[in-house]
Amino acid sequence: MKDFIFYFKIGWSHIMSQDATDHLFFIAVLAIIYSFANWKKVLVLVTAFTIGHAITLFMSVIDLIRVNTEIVEFLIPCTILVTAVMNLFLQKKQETSHAIQYPIALGFGLIHGLGYANYIRMMLSADQQMVWGLFSFNIGLEAGQIVVVGLVLLTVWVSSKIHANAHLRWVSFVSVFVLLFALKLAIERFPF
Numbered sequence: 001m002k003d004f005i006f007y008f009k010i011g012w013s014h015i016m017s018q019d020a021t022d023h024l025f026f027i028a029v030l031a032i033i034y035s036f037a038n039w040k041k042v043l044v045l046v047t048a049f050t051i052g053h054a055i056t057l058f059m060s061v062i063d064l065i066r067v068n069t070e071i072v073e074f075l076i077p078c079t080i081l082v083t084a085v086m087n088l089f090l091q092k093k094q095e096t097s098h099a100i101q102y103p104i105a106l107g108f109g110l111i112h113g114l115g116y117a118n119y120i121r122m123m124l125s126a127d128q129q130m131v132w133g134l135f136s137f138n139i140g141l142e143a144g145q146i147v148v149v150g151l152v153l154l155t156v157w158v159s160s161k162i163h164a165n166a167h168l169r170w171v172s173f174v175s176v177f178v179l180l181f182a183l184k185l186a187i188e189r190f191p192f
Contacts, residue, residue: 052109
């Protein structure tokens with residue numbers, strides 16, 4: 001149980017620390033397009049992201065995949081940028097956009113997992129309980145993401161009670177804000 005708590009905390013802090021701004025913004029922009037009534041769809045979407053993240057972490061820990069860190073660190077803000085742009089184009093077509101969002105979240109999870117791969121590889125490669133450690137880490141990550149999604153959906157719900165068009169405004173505001181943040185990060189991390 002001690003190992004579970006240790007790796008759970010690492011997964012939790014992977015999204016809840018000050019160094020995780022890009023991850024927080026990605027989850028926020030992923031969830032902002034949904035209303036509180038769609039909370040199950042959002043959880044499936046976030047879980048698809050976590051599954052992608054877990055796949056590349058596992059492949060990295062068993063040394064099946066290694067990718068240039070600079071390229072991955074550039075691709076992460078690109079995934080955030082694409083998600084924000086998708087929100088701006090799909091905000092009024094929320095119900096019809098699910099089919100494309102799930103595979104995109106899974107694919108983007110693969111990229112984000114590569115960003116943390118080197119760190120987790122070093123930590124888990126010496127651990128005899130690698131699978132348990134990865135499982136615990138991903139449960140912690142998922143728990144943190146659920147808290148972020150809950151806060152986003154709660155904000156949307158409260159603001160919608162105050163003003164009828166508040167949700168569309170939140171989608172636009174958050175998406176543009178995160179888009180600009182991601183663009184700045186992508187420029188800073190441009191590897192070529």
